[in-house]
Amino acid sequence: xxxxxxxxxxxxxxxxxxxxxxxxxxxxxxxxxxxxxxxxxxxxxxxxxxxxxxxxxxxxxxxxxxxxxxxxxxxxxxxxxxxxxxxxxxxxxxxxxxxxxxxxxxxxxxxxxxxxxxxxxxxxxxxxxxxxxxxxxxxxxxxxxxxxxxxxxxxxxxxxxxxxxxxxxxxxxxxxxxxxxxxxxxxxxxxxxxxxxxxxxxxxxxxxxxxxxxxxxxxxxxxxxxxxxxxxxxxxxxxxxxxxxxxxxxxxxxxxxxxxxxxxxxxxxxxxxxxxxxxxxxxxxxxxxxxxxxxxxxxxxxxxxxxxxxxxxxxxxxxxxxxxxxxxxxxxxxxxxxxxxxxxxxxxxxxxxxxxxxxxxxxxxxxxxxxxxxxxxxxxxxxxxxxxxxxxxxxxxxxxxxxxxxxxxxxxxxxxxxxxxxxxxxxxxxxxxxxxxxxxxxxxxxxxxxxxxxxxxxxxxxxxxxxxx
Ligand SMILES: C[S@@+](CC[C@H](N)C(=O)[O-])C[C@H]1O[C@@H](n2cnc3c(N)ncnc32)[C@H](O)[C@@H]1O
Numbered sequence: 037x038x039x040x041x042x043x044x045x046x047x048x049x050x051x052x053x054x055x056x057x058x059x060x061x062x063x064x065x066x067x068x069x070x071x072x073x074x075x076x077x078x079x080x081x082x083x084x085x086x087x088x089x090x091x092x093x094x095x096x097x098x099x100x101x102x103x104x105x106x107x108x109x110x111x112x113x114x115x116x117x118x119x120x121x122x123x124x125x126x127x128x129x130x131x132x133x134x135x136x137x138x139x140x141x142x143x144x145x146x147x148x149x150x151x152x153x154x155x156x157x158x159x160x161x162x163x164x165x166x167x168x169x170x171x172x173x174x175x176x177x178x179x180x181x182x183x184x185x186x187x188x189x190x191x192x193x194x195x196x197x198x199x200x201x202x203x204x205x206x207x208x209x210x211x212x213x214x215x216x217x218x219x220x221x222x223x224x225x226x227x228x229x230x231x232x233x234x235x236x237x238x239x240x241x242x243x244x245x246x247x248x249x250x251x252x253x254x255x256x257x258x259x260x261x262x263x264x265x266x267x268x269x270x271x272x273x274x275x276x277x278x279x280x281x282x283x284x285x286x287x288x289x290x291x292x293x294x295x296x297x298x299x300x301x302x303x304x305x306x307x308x309x310x311x312x313x314x315x316x317x318x319x320x321x322x323x324x325x326x327x328x329x330x331x332x333x334x335x336x337x338x339x340x341x342x343x344x345x346x347x348x349x350x351x352x353x354x355x356x357x358x359x360x361x362x363x364x365x366x367x368x369x370x371x372x373x374x375x376x377x378x379x380x381x382x383x384x385x386x387x388x389x390x391x392x393x394x395x396x397x398x399x400x401x402x403x404x405x406x407x408x409x410x411x412x413x414x415x416x417x418x419x420x421x422x423x424x425x426x427x428x429x430x431x432x433x434x435x436x437x438x439x440x441x442x443x444x445x446x447x448x449x450x451x452x453x454x455x456x457x458x459x460x461x462x463x464x465x466x467x468x469x470x471x472x473x474x475x476x477x478x479x480x481x482x483x484x485x486x487x488x489x490x491x492x493x494x495x496x497x498x499x500x501x502x503x504x505x
Contacts (some may be wrong), residue, residue, distance in 0.1 A: 039498035042082040042090075046098055048075045054139065054463065056119060056491030057091075059103045059355050065090060073123055075101025077145040103127055108212060114176060116199035117213060118489035129156045129485060136462050136483045144466035146473045152482045155342055157366070160488035163336045165254050165318065169194055169222055170300070171246035172205035173236040188363055192236040194226045194249065194319075202230050212220050216255050217286045221261060222249060224283045228276060237266045245269060248300055252316055252327065255337045259318040260289040262329045267312040268294050279312050290314050291329050300401055302330055320344060323400050328446050330363045331396045336486045343458065343484050343494060344372040347431060349458045350480055350498040353377050357428035360452070362412050362443070367377045367393025369431055369458070370405055413442045428450040438464025441471065448475045455499040460494045469497065 047060040049072045057068045060080075071094040072078050081184030082092035101261060107113075107121035121127050157163055172393050175193035176501050207226075210219055229236070229246055237244035248264040250476075259279070265273060277290060289312030307314075307329040313414045315328045320341045327333045334340030347369055351359065353376035361370035364382030368390050374380050382405065384390050390409040397405045406424070408415055421427065430452045432439060438461065439447075447455060448471075455476060459465035462483075480498035 042085055042092075044080045044082065044090075044092070047078055047080055049074050049078060049101070052134065054135055057418055057484075062090075066235050067092065069094060072324050073101050073103060073127075075103055110210065111195075111206055111208060112179065112183075114198060115196055115208065115408065117196060117211070120288055120489045120491065125156065125160050128267040128488065129154050132485055132491075134482065134485055135491075136495050139462040139466045140469065140478075140481065142461055142466070144469040146466075146469050146478055148478045148481055153482065154483040154493075155226075155339075155346075156193060156485050156487055157336070157339050157488050159338065161212045163339065163488060164214045165333070165337050166252050166335050167211065167214050167218060167248070167442075168240075169208065169249040169251075169285060170197060171236045171244075171248065172203070173238050173244065174203050174205065174240070176201070176204040176206045179462065182185060190224075192229070192247065194222055194229075194236075194246075211362060214251065217284050218253055219288070221259075221284050222253055223319075224280060225249065225263070225276070228279050232272070232275070234272060234276065242347065243267070245272065245344045247295060250302075250329070253348075254316055254318045256317055256319050257286075258288045258318075259284075260291070260312075260327070260329065261285050262285055262291040264293045264295050264302070264305075265298075267296055281311055289314055289316055290397070293329075320368070320372060323368075325366065325368055325371075325396050325398060326392060326393060327366075328388070330388060332386075332389060334368070334486070339484060339486045340368075343486065343496065344369055345455050346482050346484065347458055348373045348376065350454075350496060351376075351429045351431060351483070352454060353429065358425040359429045359431060360416075360427045360431040362416070362430060363434045364393060365389050365433070366406065367396050367407050369433060371396055371400055371402055373431070374402045374405050375401075377429075378404065379425060379435065379484050380409040381427075383412050385411050398416060413440050413446075416443065418448055421450055426450070428455045429456065431456045431458065433458040436461040444468055444471045448472065451475065451501055453501050455501075457499065459495050459497070462493055465495060465497065469499075472499060 049058045053059040058072050060067045066089045077098040078094045079096040080092040081095045082090045084091040104122045159407045176198045193205040193207035195206045198204040235245040237247040244266045246264040247303040250262040252260040290310045293307045293308040318325050358379045359377040361382040364384045367382050370380040370382045390407045393407040476499040479500045482496045485495045486494045
């Protein structure tokens with residue numbers, strides 16, 4: 037039998053909760069709410085309803101929080117990109133700061149010093165250096181469009197996926213996440229495709245020509261574009277690429293990829309250079325980084341620089357230290373701290389990233405850094421540490437899932453005097469700090485906001501080995 041849906045009426049939203057949600061309380065039960073901010077009074081349709089907590093979505097607003105501001109983007113509400121636009125930036129920062137504190141105390145259950153004030157972005161729009169747009173013949177239609185009953189054309193969309201609807205794409209006209217020529221490139225392709233009846237990709241049927249569009253706009257002025265097609269049509273492809281180059285003079289590198297497989301991931305695909313050198317270069321302080329079409333690089337350049345500066349400060353280097361950069365990606369943290377270290381050893385699972393790391397070290401004339409490809413838990417064994425030297429500082433920057441428990445145990449066993457833990461997910465960081473507590477104490481906590489108008493937080497923690505403190 038289907039459970040009856042529960043609807044809560046006139047609930048006052050009291051506070052922010054993890055993951056961009058907010059919360060209210062009904063008879064002692066905590067209700068997590070999507071789509072509201074503290075101060076709103078709302079009706080909530082519950083999805084999950086457990087003994088101590090429930091979770092639901094806003095059905096109706098009775099009144100709005102006085103903290104709300106008008107969202108700046110025409111796509112707000114459907115696009116999943118900048119969900120916190122209705123909050124002033126200072127409020128966003130306040131909630132992020134609070135979340136770091138709560139996660140570390142509640143999940144980590146470790147003693148922490150006062151959390152340093154979160155470092156906000158100077159630019160809260162156009163802060164990204166990479167965006168990926170999807171071309172789809174299943175455009176997302178708003179409720180008003182559907183209600184109107186009118187025939188709706190076009191069905192094609194070049195934009196972002198709608199949250200929770202894998203096959204629906206919002207046609208994005210003007211995105212505020214990355215500087216121009218981002219919108220110019222996207223809108224030029226859209227207009228050309230319409231005029232020449234180019235086929236958009238069908239995500240359900242897995243067929244079609246225009247598939248995805250990846251753009252990088254870097255602070256060095258370089259612009260790299262990779263246009264992905266679902267099948268080859270040489271004549272149509274060349275005509276489109278030439279048109280794009282003619283209309284958008286700022287493009288420094290243009291690549292294309294023919295991706296005929298079922299998913300959009302490009303890790304196993306080969307982008308082909310159509311124009312330019314085939315990669316782009318970004319700069320942090322006076323370090324240069326080569327970014328290949330498939331490389332990972334911090335998506336907010338200016339704030340990435342701040343993040344690395346904090347990481348370097350927390351490492352407290354004097355020039356004599358052996359530094360391990362675990363989960364090193366393209367070696368950017370290791371390279372950034374290298375001038376203050378005697379030796380840098382980087383470890384990363386993606387082989388292409390390690391190839392980039394080696395190239396980046398050479399590009400910056402750094403000779404005392406070495407990079408190794410493989411899983412951290414396979415590579416970082418006793419013989420690896422005895423071959424490359426006992427670490428004075430370990431910098432670790434794992435993915436959202438946090439560190440593998442085996443690596444945490446190895447860090448405890450190796451006992452570097454200082455560990456700097458950079459995290460994009462304070463809840464898994466908190467869990468790992470709880471485990472590291474056996475040998476380390478948390479001495480500094482610095483949240484950094486890399487992604488304004490989203491709930492994502494980056495957090496840097498300094499740990500000191502207990503008998504060194
Ligand atoms: C958050 S990124 C950090 C990248 C880099 N530190 C930077 O700032 O650009 C995490 C990195 O960990 C790598 N990774 C994930 N699991 C891994 C594992 N088990 N062993 C080694 N590297 C791993 C990912 O490929 C990714 O490059």
